[in-house]
Amino acid sequence: MKQLKWNKTTSAASLLILALSLVACQSKEMVQIPKPESVPTPVQEEQVTEEPATSLYTAPLTGLPVDEAITRRPLAVMINNAPAARPQSGLSAADIIIEVLAEGGITRFIAIFQSEGGAETVGPVRSIRPYLIELGESYDGVLVHAGGSPDAYSILQKQQKQHMDEISNSGPYFWRSSDRKAPHNLYTSADKLREGANTKGYSHDFKSPVYTYNEEGATSAGESAKQFDLHYLLESYRVTYDYDEVSGRYMRLVNGKADQDLDNGNPIGAANIIVAGANHKVLDNVGRLSVNLEQGGEAMLFQKGKMIRGQWVKKPGDIIRFVQNGTEVALVPGKTFISIVPNQPDFAGHIKIQN
Secondary structure, eight states, X not given: OHHHHHHHHHHHHHHHHHHHHHHHHHHHHHHXXXXXXXXXXXXXXXXXOOOOOOOSEEOTTTOOEESSOOOSOOEEEEEEOSGGGOSOBXXXXXXXXXXXXXXXXXXXXXXXXXXXXXXXXXXXBOOBOHHHHHHHHHTTOEEEESOBOHHHHHHHHHTTOOEEETTTTOGGGOEEOTTSOTTSOEEEEHXXXXXXXXXXXXOOXXXXXXXXXXXXXXXXXXEEOSEEEEXXXXXXXXEEEEEETTTTEEEEEETTEEOBOTTTOOBOEXXXXXXXXXXXXXXXXXXXXXXXXXXXXXXXXXXXXXXXXXXXXXXXXXXXXXXXXXEEOOBOXXXXXXXXXXXXXXGGGGEEEOO
């Protein structure tokens, strides 16, 4: 009995000790449960505002930013401007367009391509004259034409000009369109012309003089001239330039209709319009002309909705420049059109400013 009693007492005591131990262990575990880690306050990263990317390069003949340096030689293409040749193709890609009289009161374009132009159609291509040679070469352009006056051919051959003539030396780089009748249907492209110039071993070095351009955002002085008419000799060659505030260009209209590139539908316009008066002389009964490009003379420059009166000059080996009081006036970055009108009967009679 004593042994049994002792066992019960021992068991009770053991149970009590075990219970106390469990409670102690649970209490210890509860104390050791880690507290949730506090979440650090997010660090606000500094927002860096990126400045608009500025190009390191500008196109030599427009002053516009480009992605890479342009060193290729320009192309100087003689473009037909007879009514049957309108609208022309490729003019929207030309850096510079010069409009000047040919014979019989018609005008012709010299379209200078450098920064733009690839596989797109260019034309219709037409014949060349001595003063067209001089104007095209002033921009160091490879001369592109289809035929020419006897005097022009004499210059090309005797002076060994680098030229591409569909009739005499470069036929494979041109094609005829079935949509129009000859001679208003001859076309080419800048890519084909550059391929041909390369095949003929012509120089690739760019040696043209360039213009001075205004800083972006610079204002222009002068008289207000949001719209003006330009008249050569024939009514079918009446041009209107209408200033577009949004693009900063003078948009071209021919006989009241917006001028567009036939190849891509782009409107034709330029940031700068130079109107230059030159002495013209009729040479023969065909009406071929000589145009005095050395004398210079009265001129007007239209840019940013303003007109500046001044003079134009062209020194040997240089391009036509607009000056005021002997100092060259900077152009607005963009395309430039140069219209050479006769001084007869008077220079101002060819321009009518609407406002």
